[in-house]
Amino acid sequence: MDMTTKLTAAAERLFDRHGYMATGIDQLTAAAGMSSRTLYKHAGNKAQLMARVLTERDRRFMARLEVQSVDALFAALEDWVRVEGTRGCLFLRSRAETGGDTPEIAEAVAAHKAAFQQRIESVVAVDLGHEDPVLAEQVLVLLEGATHAAVYRGADAVSAARMAAAILIERAQS
Amino acid sequence: MDMTTKLTAAAERLFDRHGYMATGIDQLTAAAGMSSRTLYKHAGNKAQLMARVLTERDRRFMARLEVQSVDALFAALEDWVRVEGTRGCLFLRSRAETGGDTPEIAEAVAAHKAAFQQRIESVVAVDLGHEDPVLAEQVLVLLEGATHAAVYRGADAVSAARMAAAILIERAQS
DNA sequence: TGCAATGTAAAACGATCGTTTTACATTTAT
DNA sequence: ATAAATGTAAAACGATCGTTTTACATTGCA
Numbered sequence: 021m022d023m024t025t026k027l028t029a030a031a032e033r034l035f036d037r038h039g040y041m042a043t044g045i046d047q048l049t050a051a052a053g054m055s056s057r058t059l060y061k062h063a064g065n066k067a068q069l070m071a072r073v074l075t076e077r078d079r080r081f082m083a084r085l086e087v088q089s090v091d092a093l094f095a096a097l098e099d100w101v102r103v104e105g106t107r108g109c110l111f112l113r114s115r116a117e118t119g120g121d122t123p124e125i126a127e128a129v130a131a132h133k134a135a136f137q138q139r140i141e142s143v144v145a146v147d148l149g150h151e152d153p154v155l156a157e158q159v160l161v162l163l164e165g166a167t168h169a170a171v172y173r174g175a176d177a178v179s180a181a182r183m184a185a186a187i188l189i190e191r192a193q194s
Numbered sequence: 195m196d197m198t199t200k201l202t203a204a205a206e207r208l209f210d211r212h213g214y215m216a217t218g219i220d221q222l223t224a225a226a227g228m229s230s231r232t233l234y235k236h237a238g239n240k241a242q243l244m245a246r247v248l249t250e251r252d253r254r255f256m257a258r259l260e261v262q263s264v265d266a267l268f269a270a271l272e273d274w275v276r277v278e279g280t281r282g283c284l285f286l287r288s289r290a291e292t293g294g295d296t297p298e299i300a301e302a303v304a305a306h307k308a309a310f311q312q313r314i315e316s317v318v319a320v321d322l323g324h325e326d327p328v329l330a331e332q333v334l335v336l337l338e339g340a341t342h343a344a345v346y347r348g349a350d351a352v353s354a355a356r357m358a359a360a361i362l363i364e365r366a367q368s
Numbered sequence: 369t370g371c372a373a374t375g376t377a378a379a380a381c382g383a384t385c386g387t388t389t390t391a392c393a394t395t396t397a398t
Numbered sequence: 399a400t401a402a403a404t405g406t407a408a409a410a411c412g413a414t415c416g417t418t419t420t421a422c423a424t425t426g427c428a
Contacts, residue, residue: 038293041215055406108290116287119212133346157354165339172307180331229376
């Protein structure tokens with residue numbers, strides 16, 4: 021595993037567990053097993069490192085959402101939550117932590133959320149046989165809600181959201 | 195307005211807009227119009243100040259949720275979002291920023307979320323004439339989802355959530 | 369009248385921040 | 399064989415962090 025990969029993985033873990041601002045450069049170098057000189061050579065600076073973490077996380081998360089039904093979206097979220105834990109959406113969290121004032125971060129978040137919404141719209145269209153923007157928005161709200169409610173409600177929140185989505189989809193299909 | 199009230203109001207605004215970690219004590223003293231000596235006399239320290247901000251916010255938010263129907267819960271959230279803006283849930287955000295490692299903050303968040311859930315359960319029970327924990331969990335997910343989706347989707351997310359809740363409630367009533 | 373309380377302004381505290389630099393070792397490719 | 403690239407360890411950078419303290423002014427009550 022090359023230094024960039026190792027750094028990005030370590031950074032994602034620390035930023036996710038302790039927050040972007042609360043994670044210092046020396047914690048990052050210690051976790052990644054490299055000197056600060058090497059960190060800066062590969063990452064540029066802390067904000068760019070966070071942006072790269074988000075881009076990598078987007079890639080991994082969106083890969084799991086390559087499914088053909090709305091119900092499978094919730095199954096994928098259940099898997100994600102089981103594997104990665106429940107600390108809320110890292111994209112929204114890092115944007116909020118920086119007040120939206122760090123361009124690299126704000127752009128990575130915007131790109132992810134646009135892709136996220138697009139994916140939901142197309143999966144809803146597959147399930148229904150036609151587009152339904154309002155239903156897609158409701159599914160998006162349920163996924164976002166499951167992600168954040170799971171922080172304090174656990175996996176129950178995800179399965180409740182999944183059942184709610186099934187009802188809305190069935191209703192729209194008939 | 196006494197110093198404690200002025201400080202808490204200024205702190206809530208800054209913590210919400212820029213994040214807890216990113217807001218320094220000197221920004222707080224400048225916004226509240228007081229010396230750091232007075233700030234520490236009233237607040238104890240930064241974490242206790244954040245905890246007091248959260249307790250006050252819980253009071254104001256929960257007061258708006260003193261309603262008699264699930265639909266009114268979403269109407270109340272629409273009002274809240276219009277008045278206070280959309281930067282996500284300050285409770286979850288501050289807990290995530292501190293990794294859950296700051297006891298005062300973690301406790302204030304836990305207390306709020308417990309009260310939030312309880313309120314939803316009782317409003318659902320009023321609407322249905324009986325308790326329905328699963329439906330209440332779905333309403334909680336929709337409210338949490340609307341709060342966080344509104345950050346990047348705007349008010350559409352809240353009205354979509356409101357419509358979804360109406361469908362689920364109607365279905366449970368018949 | 370005088371003392372306790374409450375406030376400000378500003379300096380100082382040691383610690384830590386993100387970042388750069390200096391000095392040196394090791395690997396890699398021509 | 400040699401020069402470029404890539405790494406480490408560690409010191410140093412100025413800035414800022416949360417917090418405490420010193421010195422002094424104002425207020426309100428006994």
